[in-house]
Amino acid sequence: MIRIDDKFYDRAVMQTMSRRAAAAVGVADHGLSFAVRMSDTADYLSLLLAIREAGASALPIHPSTPHAAARRLATDFGCHRLVTDGFAVEQLGAAGPGPGGLLQTTSGTTGEPKRIIRTWSEIDREIESYVATFHAPETMSPVVACPVTHSYGLICGVFVALRRGQVPHVVGTGNPKYLIARLRDTTRPLLYSSPAMLHAVARLLPAGETICAAMTSGTVLPETWLATIRARTTHLFQQYGCSEAGCVAINPDLTASGDMGLPLSHHRVEAGDGAQPREIVVHTGERTIRTADLGYTRPDGMLVFVARLDDTINVSGLNVYPKEVEDVVMAMPGVTDAVAFRRLDPFAGERVALAFSAEHDVPPTALREWCIQNLAAHQVPIETVRLARLPRQANGKINRREIAALHAAGRLERSAEDIVA
Incomplete structure (x- = not known):
């Protein structure tokens, strides 16, 4: 049924574990909400499956979260019980029944994290649409190398594989060399992971070696990473979504990083056209979700991402999309990473600033000349800051607003040093 690291659990074993987990924490009452923070992935998944089967509510919490923070998050969500290692249960005293579904927070990279509730029936519709739309993985073996406390790993990695009758292999390590070894042991592996991990695996693979397939999600790949x-990948897929709607679109053959994919059948997606991008709006069931992403739909149905609305930089009335600047800068020999962000300007209103990392010395004058040769005048960064490493999250996302605020306060270099340390 499922493999976790080097151990296989068949259906009978997982069903027994789920029954024991349900009995240990009191899942029989489907009106309860459970916050679950467990370091043992098998115990965690057995409990999640039991909660889902009972129609109760679950708030998955990453196992690295300190107990006090987990308790605070569970209380904020109105959970009745906090479950930790060994199925230890802490009563939280919440009143009223739970909503019956998956409780989540948004990533917070574009503002304060929001609390999200998705019913199990919504998630079931997502899974059915995902399976009906995306056929390529049917002959592949899913390897889930991303947190199963997040919907990408849990729903698209584990639940979809189980729905297909496959055996998902959950790999709970951030070591790309170990992951490569597991991929070599797998027949036609499909690797679900973050852009940062996919890039690390691709760079570490020996010359001439490739992997069967990979799925990227979470943030748009820099063109050099792509x-x-x-x-190094025979089949490269990309999926686009948001916490409120789950997976929205899947690209079955990724060749341009902004091409998010074709919308799943249970969604209706609105966007602009190539000449006039607009906010991507997702209609799912009775809900309308404004994504705050700027994009358009091509005549062939492909949904294309342009930028986050709040990341767009307005230079004297001309829009600058950060990724266009970043891709040009990262194409310069020696540059390893880059992020463009907004800097207030008394004359133009806003101007482009840039933080970057490099594997050897890149003089500011050389970088500016490169930008002048490859960008429009309003896109050229007015200021550049070199860092040892950019403050990206584990999944590759980066908070441009936070970087802009740190830079304005003169704390960007210090913050980056703290992250590296």
């Missing part, structure tokens, strides 16, 4: 991953 080229590296694409060269």
Whole structure:
């Protein structure tokens, strides 16, 4: 049924574990909400499956979260019980029945994290649409190398595989060398992971070696990363979504990083056209979700991402999309990473600033000349800051607003040093 690291659990074993987990924490009452923070992935998944089967509510919490923070999050969500290692249960005293579904928070990269509730029936519709739309993985073996406390790993990695009758292999390590070894042991592996991990795996693969398939999600790949991953992957997929709607679109053959994919059948998606991008709006069931993403739909139905609305930089009335600047800068020899962000300007209103990292010395004058040769005048960064490493999250996302605020306060270099340390 499922493999976790090097151990296989068949259906009978997982069903027994789920029954024991349900009995240990009192899942029989489907009106309860359970916050679950467990370091043992098998115990965690057995409990999640029991909660889902009972129609109760679950708030998955990453096992690295300190107990006090987990308790605070559970209380904020109105959970009745906090479950930790060994199925220890802490009563939280919440009143009223739970909503019956998956409780989540948004990533917080574009503002304060929001609390999200998705019913199990909504998630079931997502899974059915995902399976009906995306056929390529039917002959592949899913390897889930991302947190199963997040919907990407839990729903698209584990639940979808179980719905297909496959055996998902959950790999609970951030070591790309270990992951490569597991991929070599797998027949036609499909790797579900973050852009950062896919890039690390692609760079570490020996010359001439490739992997069967990979799925990327969470943030748009820099073009240089895409080229590296694409060269080492026979089939490269991308999916686009948001916490409120789940997976929205899937690209079955990723060749341009902004091409998010074709919308799943249970969604109706509105966006602009190539000449006039607009906010991507997702209609799912009776809900309308404004994504705050700027994009458009091509005539062939492909949904294309342009930028976050709040990341767009307005230079004297001209829009600058950060990724266009970043892709040009990262194409310069020696530059390893880059992020463009907004800097207030008394004359233009806003101007482009840039933080970057490099594997060897890149003089500011050389970088500016490169930008002048490859960008429009209003896109050229007015200021550049070199850092040892950019403050990306584990999944590759980066908070441009936070970087802009740190830079304005003169704390960007210090913050980046703290992250590296």
